[in-house]
Amino acid sequence: MDSTERPRGPRLEWTVVPSGVGPLLLAATPEGLVRIEFHAGPDRVDALIGRLVSRLGADALRPPPGAEVLLAEPIRQIAAYFDGSLRRFELPLDWRLSAGFNRQVLLELDRSVPYGAVIGYGDLAARVGRPGGAQAVGNAMGSNPLPLVVACHRVVENDGGIGGFGGGLETKRLLLALEGVLPQPLF
CATH class of the missing domain: 3.30.160.70 (Methylated DNA-protein cysteine methyltransferase domain)
Structure with missing residues (x-):
């Protein structure tokens, strides 16, 4: 310009x-x-x-x-x-790329699921007043414009499975291992 x-x-x-x-x-x-x-x-x-x-x-x-x-x-x-020295991001966020239910779910995730913890898709759905809405929560995670900072890698299947992740399952495993939820890869 x-x-x-x-x-x-x-x-x-x-x-x-x-x-x-x-x-x-x-x-x-x-x-x-x-x-x-x-x-x-x-x-x-x-x-x-x-x-x-x-x-x-x-x-x-x-x-x-x-x-x-x-x-x-x-x-x-x-x-x-x-490098392991930060457990909570404290940043101003521009939410214009998320709206409605998706934003509501992401805000609840950011507010209530800290570093080193996980929550099931169904449990997160219940927290936002939509019991039985696990699939809708999964869609909200997939639309997250701020992954990592709004930590959608912390959302897992209610039966203990790792679930999906827009950044790829290996990335999700690495992030969960970094936070101590999963063991570090052996090699």
């Missing part, structure tokens, strides 16, 4: 950071962290950012590493989470 063009919408700052589960795409607006995406290899980033720009009507900016403004604290906290 040259100096004569006006921005179309709010600023969307984004970057890709390494993590204990591979590269993560992080995106934030002035309201807060708006998107986290697992497995953000170079082949996926342009499409992911394009979809975000379209949904938010925002202008995307990727600052040079170390020059992030909106993402400085999320980057710091995510690194601390993976």
Whole structure:
């Protein structure tokens, strides 16, 4: 954008950071962290950012590493989470990519299921007043725009199975092992 063009919408700052589960795409607006995406290899980033720009009507900016403004604290906290020194994210979140029942479920998950704990899909459904809504909770987890920070990896099957995960089952296993819920992989 040259100096004569006006921005179309709010600023969307984004970057890709390494993590204990591979590269993560992080995106934030002035309201807060708006998107986290697992497995953000170079082949996926342009499409992911394009979809975000379209949904938010925002202008995307990727600052040079170390020059992030909106993402400085999320980057710091995510690194601390993976090195084991952070157990609760304290970040402003931009919830525009989630609404209705899905947002209600994600807010309850974030509020009530701490680091190192898990909850069954059915139990979470009951907490939001929808007993028997385990499948709807699963759909809400799949639509989570802020995985890791709003820890949908902590939602498991009521019978003890690990359940699904948008970031892949191996990623879910690694995150649960990091939090002490599952044993660390042997190799």
